[in-house]
Amino acid sequence: MRNDRFLEISGLIKEYPNPFGEPLRVIDGFDLLVPQGQLVSIIGHSGCGKSTVLTMIAGLNDITHGGIVVAGREIEGPGPDRAVVFQAPCLLPWMHALDNVLLGVRSVYPHATRRERFQIAEYALHTVGLGESMHKFPRELSGGMQQRVGIARAIALQPKVLLLDEPFGRLDSLTRMELQDVILGILDRQRITTLLITHDVDEAVYMSDRIVMMTNGPRAKVGEILEIDFPRPRDRGLIMADSNFYRYRERLLRFLDDCGHEKAARKQTRPTAHAGV
Template sequence: MSSFLEISQLGKTYPTPSGKPAVIVENFDLKIRKGEFITLIGHSGCGKSTVLSMIAGLTDVTSGGVILSGKEVVGAGPDRGVVFQAPCLLPWLTAFENVMLGIDQVFYTADIEERKQIAEYFLSVVGLADAMHKKPSELSQGMRQRCGIARAFALSPKMLLLDEPFGMLDSLTRYELQEVLLDLWQKDQKTALMVTHDVDEALFLSDRVVMMTNGPAATVGEILEVTFPRPRSRKQLLEDPEYYRLREQLIGFLEERSHLRPARVPAAGDHPTPSVPAPAPETPRQHPFNALTPV
């Protein structure tokens, strides 16, 4: 399998007053193909968001490594668009200005009109055409999260990282924004990794669902292939008996087997950190805006 993202023996520990480190994640291995949508599911506190944060470069890696598109991940960067559970908007800026903030930093070689068109396009696609010049305090929670999604896509990242982006929303808004996310993702099928607690959300969005064992020292437990054809209809999925079989498999793991950690047999040539090529010099990025098709 040709890997776009390779996570090798990833681990995270924190010091404790007792002197014995707290092991949060250990020997986490995962390979993701270009264009895949992967969800990471597991009980609260198992380290899902920690893994996502290490891939985003927001949390230091204790052991192992992450390679994205042939380069080692070291620190945060615009090649990874992150959507958080809370939208994290600057309250003194409008939705439009919040999106423009990232665009101005990443696509600084583009002229101002092109940058404005990018922001307006993505805000319109997520349903904020009439509210893009309002400040976060004037927007509902769902609208603020739409802005966070627009901001991530507007940077044209190599990969999307989503940390329970719908966890704070009511059910109706959650379903609506799942559709918005899927519609946006299907335009160019960016490689995506999302953390969720929601089994139905995982099955609706994913190509594969990665189930994590409970901590401490959480790792990959099982990986479930989701083979429903795309584009997907929620109604068709709910009418498919296979949907309920997969749902029971996920719930069964979470309820019964999540505390078990599979024995790992080291393969020949294993190393704590994968070898990586020397980083190439950064060049100004051009936004593939002209290739976008308005919805």
């Protein structure tokens, strides 16, 4: 039975002190419920706070106000129930792919035998298509293969929530599409609740069950939520031929365009140091 409140984000606020010591509110009341097994994308203009929200969910960034609950438990700092894949895989260059995955496995499964840990790490690498390359060092792997190691390292933890922070942003378009399908294949099998931060409208529509559109920052929040009604598993050819894909795409672009006009208007009306002279 699916838990419709598996990930609960309530009244989330993030403030940073400005140079004068006053609080600058970056996120102002972000609310979101994510059912178990759903993939939700968060999209918005640069600087709106998408990655700030993700790092607060990961426990890597303190919450000013509000709360985040995963599977009925409020989070307090980072934990293995939430795994993050960043834009850069951040692999240790002196370790081969298998050892990079084993780093996390050892900390999450301290009571497992050495053989059991190796089996978990090897299975994760096979899952992302690196069964023949697990003993290669990062310098011997392409950018896409390195990111596959990062994905394997995350799923090997068997997290309750997978957090993807623009994981394909540095990759060419062909590799990007390949890894989108790798992620979707994993999620179809394991049903991991997933949040994806992306700037790519087509990527958001293709991969997501829902898309959260954030308003401009500062004081950003959820502007609109778009439901994506495509069956799983996803078939890229069928989706690209579906008129609904372009309808969803147009809705996202219109929202982003409206936010862009709003940002430009705000800049024009902002007082300058010479105002009134």
